[in-house]
Amino acid sequence: MADQSSFDDSEDIFQVGGIFSNRELVRVGHVPELDRVVGRDEEVREVGAALGPAIQGDPPETTIIYGKTGTGKSLVSRCVTREARRRAETNDVDLQHAYVDCSDYQTEAKASREMARQLYDNIVDELDEEVKNDTKIPRVGIGAADYRDITWELLEEKGVDSFVVILDEIDKLSGDALLRSLSRARESGKIDTHIGIICISNKIEYRKRLNERVDSSLQDNELVFDPYDAEQLRAILENRRDAFVEGVLDESVIPRAAALAAREHGDARKAVDTFYEAGRLAEKENSDKVTERHVDKAIRRAEVNRFEKLVSGQTPHVKLLLRSIALLTQSEDGEWFRTAKIYDLYKRLAEKEASDPLSYDRVSRLLKEQSFLGITESEHTGGGKGEGSYLEHRLLREPEIVLSALDEAE
Ligand SMILES: Nc1ncnc2c1ncn2[C@@H]1O[C@H](COP(=O)(O)OP(=O)(O)OP(=O)(O)O)[C@@H](O)[C@H]1O
Ligand SMILES: [Mg+2]
The missing domain is CATH 1.10.10.10 (Winged helix-like DNA-binding domain superfamily/Winged helix DNA-binding domain)
Incomplete structure (x- = not known):
């Protein structure tokens, strides 16, 4: 006789504990709505002001953002750009955007391809059948400049009014051809679209190099994001409390996770990560409460993981x-x-x-x-x-x- 499975109908192998009600809110990579962005009002306003003209079909300004890791640079840029897109729509202005994380696409060709690919994906449904069939974005075999030409053709074809490109972790990008051509595409007569650029780096040392590499037209706005203090981190976590089932969070969980993250360089990513990991640990233990102990354990686990990477x-x-x-x-x-x-x-x-x-x-x-x-x-x-x-x-x-x-x- 075949072995009997030890699972019976009463056991649900996919069971999750009653800790999270919306896990997505505390996952890294999640881009929350603007109203969940806490403590960056000034920065949100500045990025908003730079993109503002684009919403009316006028040329936006370039923004360069510096700041330590986990200070909300990527988040604010993405949130504000998304909001700009919605607002443009209500004005009947066609605003498109691409978000290129240069640590994933480090060469000029890869970054340019990613920009073209995102634009294509965003507008493909509205393209003529013929253009759709004619536009190929090959993975290899063509150069960085060719990918940019595809981008310009798509913008022209669709008649895009404004195109906002976020170049995140730009210090990882191997050259500056992409940045240069973005800043000159319109004046060189290649396109009629207004281009908005947001450059982000967590290396403040990069500032000097960027200044040397690009011309002054790019230096419209420069923002520096400061690390968060415990109060701000607390507000950030409070704002995502609804990731958890009501009543499972011990009162001390948020203050503790915030205080520890504030001590560790005011990094919101670490605070959100700890929050999530504490919940996961409680879930694994089948506990019906998340406590301070889970927070401490989560932080310890993170330290072990970091150290393990170092020694492995x-x-x-x-x-x-x-x-x-x-x-x-x-x-x-x-x-x-x-x-x-x-x-x-x-x-x-x-x-x-x-x-x-x-x-x-x-x-x-x-x-x-x-x-x-x-x-x-x-x-x-x-x-x-x-x-x-x-x-x-x-x-x-x-x-x-x-x-x-x-x-x-x-
Ligand atoms: N003001 C904020 N309000 C709510 N959540 C925030 C805020 N700032 C950061 N976060 C959260 O913290 C995490 C890290 O933020 P973000 O990715 O923007 O950091 P960063 O400054 O780009 O860091 P890095 O330089 O490492 O890329 C994200 O998960 C984000 O959702
Ligand atoms: Mg970032």
Whole structure:
């Protein structure tokens, strides 16, 4: 007789807990409506003012946005552009847009193709059958300039009044031909469409380079987005409270997630992520409440994950070495350890795994290297009378996090 399945009708394998009522609201990548954007009123107004003329069929201004990660740059740009599109529609103005994340499309050809592809997708239903059949956006085989020509043809064909292009993470883009041609397409007589450009970068150092790379016509508006404070992060999370079933969130969850994210550079992405992960953990535990404990656990998991990424590319011996320092830190008094002490434990661990330990010199060099990775730090300490100075090392993370990450990176 065939094996009986252990599932019966009473078990729903697709069951989800009663924690979320609208998960989408707390997923990364979700672009909420403008009314859920908190604490960026000034920035929203400025981007709005730059795009404003386009809504009436006049030329919009270029905007360049800088700011640290998770400060709402992508979000504000996308939300305001979406809103502009709706408003233009009510004015009978045809405003199209493309959002190109240059970290996904780093070459001029790829970024230009993505722009063409998005425009095509957005307007394909309104194109003549003939144009539709004639327009091909091949994946390879044509150059960056050809993709741009396709874009200009589509804009002309459809008679688009304004085209807003968001070039996100523009510092990742390999050249500036796309930016240049966007800023000159109209004056060079290629199109009648007004072009609006929003450039975004989280590298403030990039500012100088961008200034050198593009002409001053592009520097209409420059905005810098500041990190959020705890109050703003709290408001951002409050605004998405309805992602959760009513009553499941403990009162302390939002303040705690906000406070911890504020401490960590005021990054809203981290705050929203923590919020979501805390809910997922509660769901996995079949708990009917999300508590502060879930928030702490979510943050811990995120730290382990980040650390795991860092160590997973290291050689097995580097991992053993890290494990040795973590074990020493966990079990001994004090946190600074001499090279010799770390080497002893490392050697024993290596031998236990039947792998030839590296030489003392090699390990001593590695430890110096590790301090460069930001995982440990080293310090010269003077020995007692007659002893020379020696090097001591200290782990910069919690040993439990290092050990969990090492276990998972195996
Ligand atoms: N003012 C805000 N109101 C509501 N949600 C926000 C706000 N700012 C950011 N968020 C949320 O935080 C996350 C990160 O925001 P965003 O992607 O805009 O950051 P960014 O500044 O573009 O960061 P990066 O430089 O890393 O790309 C998104 O999920 C977004 O929905
Ligand atoms: Mg972004």
